[in-house]
Amino acid sequence: MMKRKAKWTYVILYSLLVLVCFWSMSVGKFYISIPDIVKTLLGYGTRIQATVIYAIRLPRILVAAFVGMALSTSGCILQTVTRNELAEPGIIGINAGSALAVVLLIASGGAFYYEKVSSAAIFFMPFVSIVGALAAGLLIYGLAYKKKKVTPVRLILTGIGVNAGINAIITVYQLNMSKGDYNQALTWINGSLWGTNWSYVYFLAPLTLLFLFLSLYKSRILDVLALGDELAAGLGVCVERERRILLVYAVCLAAVATSVAGNISFLGLLGPHIAKKICGLVHSRQIPVAAGISAIIIVASDMASRNLFSPLELPVGIAISILGVPYFIYLIMRVKE
Template sequence: MKHKNKVFTFICIIFLLITVLLALMIGSYQMTPNEVLQTFLGNGSKLQNFTIFQIRLPRTVLAIIVATALGISGSVLQGITRNPLAEPGMIGINAGAALGVVLWISSGTSAYYSALPISTVIFLPLIAMVGSLVSVTFIYFFAYKKGISPVRFILTGVGVNAGISAIISFYQLNMSKGDYNQVLTWTNGSLWGSNWNYILLTAPIIFGLAILILIRSRVLDVLSLGDELATGLGVQVQKEILFFLITASFLAAIATSVAGNIAFIGLLGPKLAEKVLGGNYRTRLPFAAGISAIILVLADTVSRNLFAPIEIPVGIIVSILGVPYFIYLMIKEK
């Protein structure tokens, strides 16, 4: 098993490096691998330095950070509900965060996200976490009945997601055409917060929460055995479920605050990691993050270049990949 993990770690790192290199090379201004390397070594032209360090690199780094958050969040949600279909974008967690952020931004300024004042930017993660917490509270309240039933949790989450999405759509009707189009793009998933300020603001929180979950990953292993057995082993089941539900929600919320509502990343990465590795969560969580990062970086590269100069929201590209797999899982579970 250790040999298998080492091999897969090596493969995952190589694939991630290749996808990052492609993301840095491909765009309206094409660059060769050597030009990218020379730019990192300090030998690039002014245009190459600007393209790499101000446009493509922060966007790629943000994609990795966001995918890490959503991949770990999805893996945790699937673990505590014991439902392979649980995913923050589908059950309303991302939508709750998105609603909070849209209301916060539109109430304070008419500028688009790249021009937001620092006073608004600083509170984005906090507002997103509040929005997700409200959403999770509704889901937990309606899904709880002597414990959380996996089916009831999913159905409640889908209902909350639909309700919040309807509220966002209703709110958009009162916007100007320009604001409407911008918010529509963002709620479909767009790496709009791709500058170093947003990365420095969100990365420490995301990686801090990820490390906290990783440290307590053994509890997830016990919870996966079932409530009765976990209780017999001394785990306070409902307390631990609530802890992991809140931390997973905060991860998804912070990712949503800078990348919009990207669904299915929290489904694809964790399920592929589980299929390849199985095993315990201490092993599975990092690979769920890595696979999710590969998928999102590739999807973002496609979204930027497929119909250039028009950019497709990256969430649409991910959904094109995720929906068939989601249907496959539903049929398989049935």
């Protein structure tokens, strides 16, 4: 019965994701009807329809979907490893590490965010972002490591502290930037899908799918770790080793997502929590459901941010924060009860 329910959940959820993607491809300054989108995808559309879909809208939608999947999976892992339902990459400092690395790159005059450059150059900022996220993750783990182990409470508190410290450093660098560099850094830090293209899809998709499947492979370990360190150790799990491995997965997922879309907070919080209400705490079901939910949220939010304030474009990270902050407050109030 549970397997049948899970199967129907996947079918409904990912069908909804496809519908939202088609809707996002349809709306904009140049409207394209759903039948025309289908014709264009089958190779029978007009030249301008093909250009709008293949060169502009489709790669952006795919990047958004994979970013949502990566951040939600990272959130699932972090919430289990830290045993804190408020944990997510944007709160414990991983995204801040990426942001600091990119701000340092922009401040050095080596950024090319708005320029047409070679494919090798396109991947330079994501590479710097990933290095920043990994460095922040290593710093958090190192500071939380005590007496040959890392406790969940110490890990989450250390992450919050590191996040605050990194954001303070970012603010100092922003105050010393030129107006152009400041606007560039601010757009990236707030989370933006502007300027994405197929090169980012080719970079993001395989890495996201790789770590998503690795996380699913560890789903039973996550189920056991959710029971507590002592019980997990009693069941034969090497708790500290598995925690390190899972933290690497979480950091890498957050890093690849942040590297192409900037600092998007709360997406790793919303998807996992909604998934828990739909399918329970079993990670083999929770992770793919959370991935689909977060993908829907970010694709819909990006569609809204592109069109509601046209010709201005609201960074997608701000649109998601508008949804995430009230839910975060609700969770805090519930925990206090």
